[in-house]
Amino acid sequence: MTTLSFTKTSRFTKAPARLGKAGTAAAVVVAIAVFAAIFGPWLAPGNPDLPDLQIAWVGPAAGHLLGFDFEGRDVLSRLLAGAQSAMLGPLAVVVLAMAGGTAFALISAWRRGATDAVISSGMDVLFAFPGILLAVLAATVFGAGLVAAAVALSIAYLPYVARVLRAAALKERNQPYVQALEVQGASVPRICLTHILPNMSRMIVAQATVLFGYAMVDLAAISFLGLGVQPPAANWGVMISENEPGILQGYPLPALAAAACVVFVVIAVNVLGERLLEGEGHR
Amino acid sequence: MPDVLAVESLRKEYGDLVAVDDVSFAIGDGESLAIVGESGSGKTTIARMIIGLERPTGGRISACGNDRSTPARSASKRRQRGREVQIVFQDPYTSLDPRHSAETAIDEVLRIHHGWQPERRQARVAELAGLVGLDDRQRAVPPRSLSGGQRQRVAIARALAAEPKILILDESVASLDVSIQAQVLNLLADIRDATGISYLLISHDLAVVRQLTEQVIVMQKGSVVERGPTGAVLDDPRHPYTRLLRESVPRPGWQPRRRISALPVGD
Amino acid sequence: MTNLLEVAGLRVTLGAGTVLRGVDFAIRPGEALGLVGESGSGKSMTARAIGRLLPRGARSEGTIAFDGADVNKLDGKGLRSYRGQVAMVFQDPRAHINPVRRIGDFMTEALRTNGGVRKADAYELAAGMLGQVGLDTGNLAKYPHQLSGGMLQRVMIAAALLTSPRLLLADEPTTALDVTTQAEVMAILAELRRDFGLALLFITHDLELAAAVCDRTAVMYAGQVVEIRDSALLHEDPLHPYTAALAAARPDIGRTQARLRAIPGRPLSGFEAPGHACAFAPRCAHDAPGCYAELPALAGLDGGLSRCLRAAQLRGTLGVTAGA
Numbered sequence: 040m041t042t043l044s045f046t047k048t049s050r051f052t053k054a055p056a057r058l059g060k061a062g063t064a065a066a067v068v069v070a071i072a073v074f075a076a077i078f079g080p081w082l083a084p085g086n087p088d089l090p091d092l093q094i095a096w097v098g099p100a101a102g103h104l105l106g107f108d109f110e111g112r113d114v115l116s117r118l119l120a121g122a123q124s125a126m127l128g129p130l131a132v133v134v135l136a137m138a139g140g141t142a143f144a145l146i147s148a149w150r151r152g153a154t155d156a157v158i159s160s161g162m163d164v165l166f167a168f169p170g171i172l173l174a175v176l177a178a179t180v181f182g183a184g185l186v187a188a189a190v191a192l193s194i195a196y197l198p199y200v201a202r203v204l205r206a207a208a209l210k211e212r213n214q215p216y217v218q219a220l221e222v223q224g225a226s227v228p229r230i231c232l233t234h235i236l237p238n239m240s241r242m243i244v245a246q247a248t249v250l251f252g253y254a255m256v257d258l259a260a261i262s263f264l265g266l267g268v269q270p271p272a273a274n275w276g277v278m279i280s281e282n283e284p285g286i287l288q289g290y291p292l293p294a295l296a297a298a299a300c301v302v303f304v305v306i307a308v309n310v311l312g313e314r315l316l317e318g319e320g321h322r
Numbered sequence: 323m324p325d326v327l328a329v330e331s332l333r334k335e336y337g338d339l340v341a342v343d344d345v346s347f348a349i350g351d352g353e354s355l356a357i358v359g360e361s362g363s364g365k366t367t368i369a370r371m372i373i374g375l376e377r378p379t380g381g382r383i384s385a386c387g388n389d390r391s392t393p394a395r396s397a398s399k400r401r402q403r404g405r406e407v408q409i410v411f412q413d414p415y416t417s418l419d420p421r422h423s424a425e426t427a428i429d430e431v432l433r434i435h436h437g438w439q440p441e442r443r444q445a446r447v448a449e450l451a452g453l454v455g456l457d458d459r460q461r462a463v464p465p466r467s468l469s470g471g472q473r474q475r476v477a478i479a480r481a482l483a484a485e486p487k488i489l490i491l492d493e494s495v496a497s498l499d500v501s502i503q504a505q506v507l508n509l510l511a512d513i514r515d516a517t518g519i520s521y522l523l524i525s526h527d528l529a530v531v532r533q534l535t536e537q538v539i540v541m542q543k544g545s546v547v548e549r550g551p552t553g554a555v556l557d558d559p560r561h562p563y564t565r566l567l568r569e570s571v572p573r574p575g576w577q578p579r580r581r582i583s584a585l586p587v588g589d
Numbered sequence: 590m591t592n593l594l595e596v597a598g599l600r601v602t603l604g605a606g607t608v609l610r611g612v613d614f615a616i617r618p619g620e621a622l623g624l625v626g627e628s629g630s631g632k633s634m635t636a637r638a639i640g641r642l643l644p645r646g647a648r649s650e651g652t653i654a655f656d657g658a659d660v661n662k663l664d665g666k667g668l669r670s671y672r673g674q675v676a677m678v679f680q681d682p683r684a685h686i687n688p689v690r691r692i693g694d695f696m697t698e699a700l701r702t703n704g705g706v707r708k709a710d711a712y713e714l715a716a717g718m719l720g721q722v723g724l725d726t727g728n729l730a731k732y733p734h735q736l737s738g739g740m741l742q743r744v745m746i747a748a749a750l751l752t753s754p755r756l757l758l759a760d761e762p763t764t765a766l767d768v769t770t771q772a773e774v775m776a777i778l779a780e781l782r783r784d785f786g787l788a789l790l791f792i793t794h795d796l797e798l799a800a801a802v803c804d805r806t807a808v809m810y811a812g813q814v815v816e817i818r819d820s821a822l823l824h825e826d827p828l829h830p831y832t833a834a835l836a837a838a839r840p841d842i843g844r845t846q847a848r849l850r851a852i853p854g855r856p857l858s859g860f861e862a863p864g865h866a867c868a869f870a871p872r873c874a875h876d877a878p879g880c881y882a883e884l885p886a887l888a889g890l891d892g893g894l895s896r897c898l899r900a901a902q903l904r905g906t907l908g909v910t911a912g913a
Contacts, residue, residue, distance in 0.1 A: 360769060360770075361738075469628075469855055471855060499856055500627060500794065500796070500838050501627060501851060501855070502856075504840075504850070505852075505853075507849055507851075508849055511848065526767065526768060528842050529839060529840040530840055532841065532842050532844070533845055533846065533849065552845075556842060567769065570769045571797075572775075572798040573797060573801060574797075574800065574801060574824060576802075578779065579776055580723065580773060580777060
């Protein structure tokens with residue numbers, strides 16, 4: 040008598056996406072950023088928070104690869120320390136926006152008809168609010184800070200996620216295998232969670248990475264405006280704004296280094312997302 | 323013993339279009355009936371109304387003595403209906419979740435309907451897989467590693483897991499190669515012998531209908547135009563449409579004739 | 590009479606696998622040849638090879654000769670002329686027509702761009718051809734979504750005939766159609782063939798259909814032609830066990846059988862077939878040890894061709910009347 044097992048081996052992912060050279064490079068960059076976000080404060084060679092105006096704007100020197108910022112703090116250390124909030128903020132936005140957007144997408148796709156129409160109209164209304172505007176509103180109402188900014192951005196991104204995922208959810212929902220389960224009398228949550236959602240997983244992950252890039256730029260901009268993370272906390276967006284005067288004074292490195300971090304991570308995350316999406320569509 | 327399926331004056335409208343018009347039939351215990359027609363005949367719509375994927379505009383449907391003319395209110399009612407009537411769809415490539423093996427799919431159905439222990443479920447999965455002729459390898463691999471015929475076997479096993487009294491076969495063998503179609507038709511006959519299940523066969527293929535069913539109704543544009551024992555209707559069709567269907571089947575010496583002759587140019 | 594189309598020793602490889610392992614047949618001018626096979630038999634790939642529509646990365650060996658000229662060596666003017674003489678019709682008309690252009694534009698495009706025909710003349714020709722297939726000229730102004738599948742397939746046939754081809758390659762043209770529409774389309778094809786002297790390569794999975802409408806029928810299995818026979822003799826006196834098994838596996842509209850005579854196993858594709866044995870032997874009811882040791886060649890027998898080592902021995906025992 041053969042023994043059967045119904046463990047994970049019976050569930051399968053679709054054929055894996057190929058990363059290619061660009062994708063692998065992007066994955067490496069993202070990995071470094073994640074590593075820095077987790078271990079940054081301990082990796083920092085110097086103290087990211089201790090000002091010493093005597094050495095403000097001093098260029099790269101031994102042990103201080105990127106020099107010092109406008110308050111004499113080691114730029115490299117500050118970048119590493121700032122990685123945490125720079126990465127966590129977008130992560131929070133992505134988690135909230137994806138969770139909310141996916142939920143709405145599934146409900147829309149499952150119920151179709153009037154429910155779908157109402158949700159889609161609601162999403163269209165939300166679309167009208169740009170993320171930064173909502174963040175400014177949140178800052179005026181709740182005070183400046185990362186949490187308010189992140190929540191505001193999640194609300195702004197939610198309709199985008201809902202719209203994109205609604206199409207994928209509808210496609211799965213209309214498949215005969217879902218209908219076969221309906222006919223079996225399977226409960227709606229069961230069908231959505233064990234069947235529809237997993238078959239959308241690649242799309243969801245790909246969208247999440249793209250969203251991460253947007254969130255990072257938007258949050259950096261919000262911090263740059265002074266509405267997000269507050270100085271003297273380390274954060275790449277804050278660093279750009281703090282050290283901006285240095286660019287015109289002939290000390291561009293601190294500001295540009297922070298900007299470069301944002302740019303590289305956003306590009307890497309976007310490329311990774313695109314690579315993952317490319318695998319989508321193979322059955 | 324009540325009919326396993328009874329359909330009375332069934333009607334379906336889509337706006338102005340009448341897809342199904344006053345259709346009635348019944349299937350007794352252990353009997354098999356075919357609904358024959360071409361596209362637009364309404365045969366698939368009837369199947370979907372019986373199985374609950376579409377809602378009738380009028381008429382009554384009852385299976386195993388229970389009325390199912392309106393959608394089920396509760397989850398337990400839906401499960402109950404799932405144990406009365408099941409369906410195997412036409413396309414083997416979309417009727418299975420691409421992420422689940424046959425074992426997982428069949429096990430899931432068992433879990434929906436019964437609160438059994440894993441060992442008992444495993445045993446039943448093995449039984450069903452064996453019944454439809456799936457070997458150990460075929461049970462455990464994802465659908466993309468299976469051929470069309472093998473996937474249909476999985477779909478049949480999954481449908482049978484609910485132990486329905488009647489199985490709707492909606493063009494279930496139409497996409498299969500001829501040699502595989504023969505295997506699956508034989509399998510369906512074997513299953514019927516073993517379990518006494520009834521079949522409602524939706525098909526455009528008259529030869530398949532002859533092989534599998536003893537009663538047939540012929541539909542054209544939503545209405546029943548002829549009905550009777552399969553052999554009698556196919557050997558001696560009365561209605562002009564049935565005759566036309568019969569004439570359109572290729573056979574040695576067949577001379578297809580045009581109904582619409584060439585039109586003159588420049589009208 | 591020289592052959593219009595001659596295919597000899599055609600082998601096609603795609604990537605690491607061989608899709609066609611040996612296709613040989615000839616079509617005379619005005620003749621209809623059926624090409625029958627199940628999944629993986631290679632029948633569609635054969636049509637594409639003849640139409641020079643092989644996918645990228647596919648390599649072919651052997652010869653395809655149209656009117657004596659090697660098709661694979663044609664280019665430029667020669668190729669354009671070839672495409673005017675060999676037209677193709679596919680299974681799903683909707684996939685092969687641009688949905689945002691009108692029928693008239695679609696039909697006249699080739700005439701106007703390649704043939705240099707004036708717009709008014711091209712439209713007149715198209716209208717005439719539509720009439721031949723039983724469609725009203727008003728359809729020229731319609732869009733594809735306004736026509737049914739059967740009507741659209743008739744449009745495709747009309748469009749294919751506008752260049753006055755000498756050979757029509759039809760790849761499962763009626764498989765997606767209702768059976769009554771199929772009969773209509775087959776009747777139209779038969780009439781047009783008579784009127785225009787058109788040769789036809791008719792590809793299908795339906796043995797009965799091919800045998801009923803074609804003069805001769807070729808059967809393919811696992812990338813090879815295994816039998817070519819006059820259609821009239823195909824059911825009574827097939828020369829290859831696979832043909833006989835295929836015919837026997839079909840349910841009979843005239844009677845209910847206790848069990849169908851199914852072929853055990855599943856159809857092999859060219860990729861999977863062994864190189865040095867008969868591909869069908871494991872499923873064959875008449876197999877002998879010799880069948881597993883040698884790849885049979887396509888050999889003549891009684892006016893037909895068969896790729897079976899035991900063909901001569903099995904002669905007369907395979908047909909439906911013989912109760913094999």
